[in-house]
Amino acid sequence: MLLTGAQIVMECLLEQGVDTVFGYPGGAVLNLYDALYEYRDRIRHIRTCHEQAAAHAADGYARASGRTGVCIATSGPGATNLVTGIATAYMDSVPVVAITGNVTRDLLGLDSFQEVDITGITMPVTKHNYLVKHVERLADTLRSAFRIAGSGRKGPVLVDIPKDITALKTEFTPRRPEPFPAADLPPDGQLSRALAMLRSSKRPFFYCGGGVVSGGAAREAAEFAEKADAPVSCSLMCQGGYDQSGGRYLGMLGMHGTKASAEAIKNCDLLVAAGTRFSDRVLCNAGLFARHCKILQIDIDAAEFGKNIDVDWKLQGDVKSILARLNGLLPQQDHAGWMKQAAGWKRDFPLRQAGGPDEVTPQAVLETLSRLTGGGAVLTTEVGQHQMWAAQYYTFRKPRHFITSGGLGTMGFGLGAAIGAKTAEPEETVVNCAGDGSFHMNCAELSTLARYSIPVVELIFDNRTLGMVRQWQKLFYGGRFSQTDVDGNTDYAKLAGAFGVKALKIAKKHEIEPVLREALSSRGPVLIDCLISKDENVLPMVPAGGSVEDPILEM
Amino acid sequence: MQETGEKEYILSVLAKNNPGVLLRIAGLFSRRCYNILSIVASQTENAEYSRILIVVSGDDRIVRQADKQLCKLVDIEEVDILDPKKSVVREHLLLKVRRTPRNSWHLVQIAAVFRANILSVAEDFMIVELTGDAGTLNSLIELYSPYHILKILRTGSMAMAT
Numbered sequence: 126m127l128l129t130g131a132q133i134v135m136e137c138l139l140e141q142g143v144d145t146v147f148g149y150p151g152g153a154v155l156n157l158y159d160a161l162y163e164y165r166d167r168i169r170h171i172r173t174c175h176e177q178a179a180a181h182a183a184d185g186y187a188r189a190s191g192r193t194g195v196c197i198a199t200s201g202p203g204a205t206n207l208v209t210g211i212a213t214a215y216m217d218s219v220p221v222v223a224i225t226g227n228v229t230r231d232l233l234g235l236d237s238f239q240e241v242d243i244t245g246i247t248m249p250v251t252k253h254n255y256l257v258k259h260v261e262r263l264a265d266t267l268r269s270a271f272r273i274a275g276s277g278r279k280g281p282v283l284v285d286i287p288k289d290i291t292a293l294k295t296e297f298t299p300r301r302p303e304p305f306p307a308a309d310l311p312p313d314g315q316l317s318r319a320l321a322m323l324r325s326s327k328r329p330f331f332y333c334g335g336g337v338v339s340g341g342a343a344r345e346a347a348e349f350a351e352k353a354d355a356p357v358s359c360s361l362m363c364q365g366g367y368d369q370s371g372g373r374y375l376g377m378l379g380m381h382g383t384k385a386s387a388e389a390i391k392n393c394d395l396l397v398a399a400g401t402r403f404s405d406r407v408l409c410n411a412g413l414f415a416r417h418c419k420i421l422q423i424d425i426d427a428a429e430f431g432k433n434i435d436v437d438w439k440l441q442g443d444v445k446s447i448l449a450r451l452n453g454l455l456p457q458q459d460h461a462g463w464m465k466q467a468a469g470w471k472r473d474f475p476l477r478q479a480g481g482p483d484e485v486t487p488q489a490v491l492e493t494l495s496r497l498t499g500g501g502a503v504l505t506t507e508v509g510q511h512q513m514w515a516a517q518y519y520t521f522r523k524p525r526h527f528i529t530s531g532g533l534g535t536m537g538f539g540l541g542a543a544i545g546a547k548t549a550e551p552e553e554t555v556v557n558c559a560g561d562g563s564f565h566m567n568c569a570e571l572s573t574l575a576r577y578s579i580p581v582v583e584l585i586f587d588n589r590t591l592g593m594v595r596q597w598q599k600l601f602y603g604g605r606f607s608q609t610d611v612d613g614n615t616d617y618a619k620l621a622g623a624f625g626v627k628a629l630k631i632a633k634k635h636e637i638e639p640v641l642r643e644a645l646s647s648r649g650p651v652l653i654d655c656l657i658s659k660d661e662n663v664l665p666m667v668p669a670g671g672s673v674e675d676p677i678l679e680m
Numbered sequence: 681m682q683e684t685g686e687k688e689y690i691l692s693v694l695a696k697n698n699p700g701v702l703l704r705i706a707g708l709f710s711r712r713c714y715n716i717l718s719i720v721a722s723q724t725e726n727a728e729y730s731r732i733l734i735v736v737s738g739d740d741r742i743v744r745q746a747d748k749q750l751c752k753l754v755d756i757e758e759v760d761i762l763d764p765k766k767s768v769v770r771e772h773l774l775l776k777v778r779r780t781p782r783n784s785w786h787l788v789q790i791a792a793v794f795r796a797n798i799l800s801v802a803e804d805f806m807i808v809e810l811t812g813d814a815g816t817l818n819s820l821i822e823l824y825s826p827y828h829i830l831k832i833l834r835t836g837s838m839a840m841a842t
Contacts, residue, residue, distance in 0.1 A: 248704060249711050253754040256699070273754060428748035431741060 130260045130291040131160035134224065137267040138168060141302055143195050145169045145186065145548050147179040151199025152239060153226030156291035171548060171577060173541065174569040176203050180210020181541025182548070183221045188528045189503055189546035189553070191341065193220040193275050200227045201239030204285070205246065209535060211281045212250040216532025217362060218339055220279040222270050223247075229289040230258065243285050252280035260293040268302065276305040278426040279339055308425055308443040310450060319440055320454055322395055322421055328463045329355040330393035332378055335362025335531065336400015336424060336444050343367065343524040345448035346399060352451075353397070354458040356467035358386040360401055362531045365521030370500065373464070375471055379407040380667045381513045384474035384676060387665070389467055390415055391674040399423040400444040403433040404532065413672035423447050474678075476517050478661065483634050485657050487511065487586055491518035493637050494556065494584075497645060502554040503528060503546050507539040507563030510592035513663040515558040526553075537566035543581045544573055554645060556582040561611050562591040568620065574650035575625035582644045583626075583652045588659045589613045596662050600680060617654040631655040685739040688717060690767065690839045693732040693750060694758040697723065701755045705732060708753065714738060714746050718771075718836025729757070735837050762839050769839045772809070773817045774799075778828040779806040790823050805830055813837075 128136065134157060138146065149172055150158045161170050173179040176198040183194030194214075198207050204225040214221045228237045244254045253273050255266050263286070270282040310316075323329065331353060337346050343366050350357045350373050357367050358378040367374060376383030378390065390396065396415050400423065401407070408414045411434050420436040422429075423444050430439045440447050478488040491514055494502070500522040506512040506529040521527050528546055530538040543557040564585050574581055586592075591609040598606050621628035631640045631653060644651040665676035695701045702721055709716050717735040724731045736746060743761060750759045777787060779801065787806055791798055796810040810820055814837065821832065 244700065245703070248700075248707050252752075426752070428745065428752060432745060 126297055127294050128297045129156065129160070129294050130263050130286065131156040132163070133260075133263050133295070133297050134267065134286070134291070135160045135164040135168060136297060136299065137264055138195065139164075140268070140299060141193065141271045143168065143193075145171065146195040146197055147171045147173060147182040147186070147545065148197030149173060149176050149179055149199070149203060151203045151226065153200035153228060153288045154197060154203075154291075156288065157197060157224070157226065157286075169548075171544065171573070173544070173573050175567070176206035177210050177537065178541035178544070178567060178570045178573065180207045180221070180223065181213065181535075181538050182545035183223070184210060184214045184219050184538075185505060185528055185542030185545030186549040187214075187219050187221055187545070188542070189525055190549035191525065192549070193222055193271055194545060195222050195224065197224045198226075199239065200225060200243075201241045203239075204241055204243040208246060208250065209537075210541070211247055211283065213530050213533045213535045213538055214281040215250045215252070217335065217530065218279050219281065220274040221281040222267075222274050223281060223283040225283065225285045226291070227256070227285050227287045230287045231289075233287060243283065247283050250281070251283050254283040254285065256285045257287070257290055260290050260295045263290060263295075264297060268300070271302065272305065277308065307446065310442055310446055311440045315438075315440060316450060316454065319421055319438055319451065322419060322438060323353055323397070323451070323455055323458070326395035327460065328393045329353050329395045329397060329458070329460065330389045330418070331355040331357045332359070332396055332398045332401065333357065333363040333366050334360045334399065334401025335366075337363050337366040338400075338524045340400055340425065340444040341524075342400065342445035342448055345445050345452060348452045349448050352455050352457060354460045354464060355397070356389050356464065358382070358389065360404070360407055360531075361516055361529065363400070364516050364527035364529075366524045368522045369520045370522055372468060375467060376476070377516055379673065380409055381517065381663050381665065382673065382676070383476060384665055384678060385467065385470035387674050387676055388470040388474075391417065392466070393418045396420045397423070398436075399448065400425075402426075402429045405433070407673070408433060409667045409673040410670055413674070480658075485631055485634055485637060485655065487514040487657055487661060488518045489634060490584075490586075490631065490637055490641075490655055491515060491558075494641055495519045497638070497641055498554055502526065502556050503550065505529070505539045505543040505546055505555065505557045507557070507559045507566075508534045508536045509560045509563060510596065510661070510663050511558050511560045511563075511586040513593075514586070536563040539563065540567045540570045540581075540583065543583075544570065544579055547579050547581050554582075555580075556584055559583060559585045560592060561585055561587045561589060561615075565611065565615070571621060571624040571626050571650070571652065578649055580648055581650050582647075583650070584644075585617065585652065585654055586657050587617070587654050588657045588661065590659050592659070592661070593663065595659070600668065617652060621652040626650045626652050629653045686737055687739075688764075689736045689738070689743045690762040690764060690769070690837060691734045691736060691743075691746065691750070692760040692762050692839060692841075693734060693756060694724070695730050695732060696755040696757065697728050697730050698755050701730065702732070704753055704755060705734070705750065708749055709734075709736075709746070712745070712749060714742055720836040720838050733836065733838050760841070762841055764839070767839045767841050769813050769837050770811055771814055771817055771837050772811050772835045773820065774807060774809050774833040775821065775824060775829060776805050776807045776831040777824050778830055779804055783827050787824070787827060790820070794820050796820060
């Protein structure tokens with residue numbers, strides 16, 4: 126059939142099973158938005174207040190559902206506003222297809238109005254990108270974009286479409302997307318070496334990264350932990366990739382990991398690391414990381430082996446298939462003594478926040494939230510102290526339920542991500558944990574929540590300061606609190622009211638549970654202003670350059 | 681001034697001839713802090729592909745990383761790390777040197793020793809060309825240096841496994 130470029134974009138989205146896109150209209154995408162109007166009964170469009178939030182929403186949609194998220198922006202500033210969101214998705218390997226309009230082909234390269242070289246700008250933060258110069262190539266380009274975004278190690282792909290291409294007509298033939306070819310399993314020889322390492326280990330420690338979540342390997346990981354009879358730790362990106370209510374789970378590993386995980390890494394003789402890139406926030410000091418044990422690394426990306434740390438053995442491929450194969454081949458191991466030792470650390474070093482009898486601590490709020498939701502809510506976060514508290518104190522039980530900007534550390538990510546997550550999974554309870562600093566970066570998106578009646582709970586840990594930076598200033602800069610106090614003039618109730626969002630407040634400890642209950646049972650969006658002390662810290666903490674085995678427990 | 685463990689490696693990269701492919705490669709090297717000493721790119725026998733020869737300085741780990749990161753670029757088909765001992769390595773040099781009636785004979789003699797071609801002779805300068813490995817080219821440059829070199833153009837290394 127003969128279709129315009131804009132109609133072809135819609136048809137390609139439908140081909141890929143896209144039901145929702147996030148975006149913001151503008152001059153260069155007028156034809157695309159006209160087609161969206163035509164296809165409005167099949168493709169839902171959520172208009173955010175700022176393109177950055179559209180990119181975060183597409184990202185949150187993808188992280189919550191496992192399906193590729195899509196965002197649309199116009200040329201120039203529309204496109205550049207997506208960049209932070211694209212970079213966020215890139216650092217956390219999230220499948221997103223970003224579609225940008227551009228000026229007509231005859232105006233490209235002439236510094237035309239709202240022209241920007243967005244393929245040039247996004248080259249370092251996309252898996253790949255395209256500038257479409259022929260309408261005949263448009264459909265296949267979009268198909269490639271979805272294939273690249275969703276296969277292998279996932280990531281964002283940008284397709285830049287000049288305005289005249291979206292108006293030109295060409296013949297379109299629908300094509301069903303082919304399933305992605307499965308990654309090869311490592312050869313048997315490599316697997317048997319890994320099995321030998323596992324069988325000879327007396328004190329194995331199983332460490333899961335975000336790849337376990339994005340590779341859909343949570344069940345295989347759980348079975349592997351049983352088979353290998355090992356204690357388990359997860360990176361920030363894998364919160365929920367392993368059921369944290371179980372006895373094997375020792376807590377997070379890394380800069381703000383638990384003492385129990387630190388002890389396990391100090392005392393284990395084999396570290397099995399699955400779907401992790403050994404980020405500097407986990408290694409802390411690479412030279413002091415896991416010195417007394419062998420490391421077996423499983424990852425889909427060949428470039429992750431030997432990048433940040435040398436490992437003793439590597440298995441390259443899809444983490445789900447590799448763990449399934451190991452589970453099939455590995456005889457049941459028994460490390461009762463080692464497991465008992467690990468349980469001892471877990472018992473002796475619980476996470477604990479001090480506080481007066483009536484004081485609202487983040488721990489009390491998040492543990493109550495965890496109890497009220499049975500560990501089953503989707504938590505999105507901004508970046509800072511509240512993000513670490515959410516990872517530490519909420520007991521995640523399922524993958525794709527903790528959505529956070531781990532790699533790029535993007536303040537302003539969470540609310541957009543929550544919009545995407547709730548849109549993708551409307552049956553789930555979605556709570557965005559925010560700090561008051563991060564909240565101020567993207568608070569306009571409250572109006573998006575209200576406009577589309579998206580029942581997200583915006584839970585603001587309001588300490589009137591940029592808490593994580595303040596914590597570093599306290600520890601390393603002699604308490605010189607440069608620019609970290611957030612002005613306390615924002616009236617959250619009035620602000621929420623202005624946007625049409627219900628506002629609640631937690632100021633006393635006894636208010637935590639009733640307020641959370643009310644928010645969770647609300648049919649519309651709710652903002653909770655949760656007042657906490659300025660001086661709450663995120664502990665444990667490994668200072669820069671320190672060893673992950675030796676965290677600070679008090680300050 | 682090379683650090684210990686640093687040496688030169690030659691990467692031979694086969695890439696689809698899509699717009700911007702050279703920028704993707706150069707950008708990757710720059711953002712990952714790999715040093716490019718030289719780069720030569722041109723179309724292959726198949727017009728849809730380019731062959732790009734990159735000389736990198738670094739240690740073994742960096743070169744393995746560069747190889748693997750390059751392989752992740754969608755437009756890249758194949759990356760070979762060439763062993764200089766098992767490859768033919770050639771560079772091309774154009775050199776313009778000041779010529780006077782007194783030194784002309786010396787300039788011609790040097791060119792003859794290296795079997796360099798004299799491409800142009802004017803009253804006050806001469807242009808010679810030479811193809812060879814980097815060492816040979818460096819020797820020629822060194823021998824011409826006392827005669828006042830006006831300009832040098834040098835391609836990077838091309839290399840082919842034997």
